[in-house]
Amino acid sequence: MDGVREEVRRRLRRLARTALPILQCAIAAGLAWVVAKDLVGHARPFFAPIAGVVVLGVSLGQRLRRVVELVVGVSVGIGVGDLLISMIGSGPWQIALVVALAMSTAVLLDSGTVIALQSGSSAVLVATLLPPGDSAGVNRMVDALIGGLIGLGVAALIPANPITVAHRQGRAVFGELALALRGAASAVEDRDPARAAAALTRARGSQKALEDFRAALETGSEIATIAPIRWRRRSELEHYRSAAAPIDYAMRNTRVLLRRTIAALRDGESVPERLPEVLRALADATERLRDELARGDEPVHARRVALEAGRAATADLLTDGGFSMRVVVAQLRSIVVDLLQATGVGREDASAALPAMGARRPEK
Incomplete structure (x- = not known):
């Protein structure tokens, strides 16, 4: 019943x-x-x-x-x-x-x-x-x-609200990305390749959510163009539009990260102790970005969290790591750049904000 x-x-x-x-x-x-x-x-x-x-x-x-x-x-x-x-x-x-x-x-x-x-x-x-x-x-x-x-x-x-559908589809996309990153963190923490494989399967199924998100933004842009009473929502919609492509790239890079995580765990490679923490920080940044966009705010908190995670993803994570784990860290840094772009940072500035791979994380 x-x-x-x-x-x-x-x-x-x-x-x-x-x-x-x-x-x-x-x-x-x-x-x-x-x-x-x-x-x-x-x-x-x-x-x-x-x-x-x-x-x-x-x-x-x-x-x-x-x-x-x-x-x-x-x-x-x-x-x-x-x-x-x-x-x-x-x-x-x-x-x-x-x-x-x-x-x-x-x-x-x-x-x-x-x-x-x-x-x-x-x-x-x-x-x-x-x-x-x-x-x-x-x-x-x-x-x-x-x-x-x-x-x-x-x-x-009699227009629809162009932001409503963008909110709904955006929450689904950002939620899937955060789940994939948390799944990677749990798999690394537990040394469990099966859990990483499950996270990868789910991440592969997120393509439909991305397509729906892009379609919602296209529809919203059209409504905001032809409906005068919705013109004031164009700036909010533009934040979503700016985030759409970087979030797509972030999901693609996360799938690569999960594939190499599976390989690293199956091969018994050494795993950096702080890697799960950094992956969860990126998931937090994704969720903060989702919430700030939904409120129509400038995503400054998401930008800060992503940048802190990126600064942690330096060569000190690679201690005793094998080939696959090095690829995981490299992909992690790419995801940071994608998330920073999604918050409105230019690609060159986002890349320049990360320490070089040979740099050491400064002691607190």
Whole structure:
């Protein structure tokens, strides 16, 4: 029974997250129909509300591009279909040929999926329902433009908060990176290659979270561009955008670090005593960065913690270490540079902030 309640709550939370996009789609569909039918005078403008919903979508992003793809796709499909059907007539093989040629033309013009699909569906419409040269084909192009523009207008006037999705996806990405670093620390501390392998498996599965994070930032940037009431959130969004690529690199470097950790532990290499402490400090820096970005603060605390960890990752960690452990420490330093960049430090300054590999950590 508890499991059923939890599943119901999970689904309700999912509905709550998509409530605004659903409302946007509903309003855009209704307005597009009214404009195309009552103002423009099309008898049955079914494609106008469809275009409004497609442009908005429950999964947001690339709306401006979708408007262009819709109109171009419809135009290509109707143009190719009308030209061919007028010459070869209508039938099963003619439909197949028209669809193949319309979609091929769309792919040659642009790689967008929407263009190809709309070209194919528009060609089918011409081949099956519309007499050659009928004005309904032109009307459909107009309907696509009406629906697309109304979809954009609704997105601008009733916008989502561009930071909300960035917060949610960002927390997932930073959380995965921190877990990977803590997993490496525990594996080194316990001399347990199986634990390092488990952390590596989880880190490899984090790619989806990174892709979702990048998509959320793209969507947020679009919203902050077209919606005037969201312009003030652009600076917060820019902090996330600046952190996205360095965090991706940090995760990649962490996967390399875990692979070499597994090799070092299996080979019985000597492990620097302070290595788990430094790895956990980097995990702390990652979590501080996550929290400071979520609050809209300058990530000064995360920068300080990352820098302290980097200063600890000097040659004194390499005492009696073998080849794999030396690679681990080198990767650790690369992760420090990535995290410093994620806090807004330039790459050259981040690299220069670390002591040279031959330097000794100063005594306190």
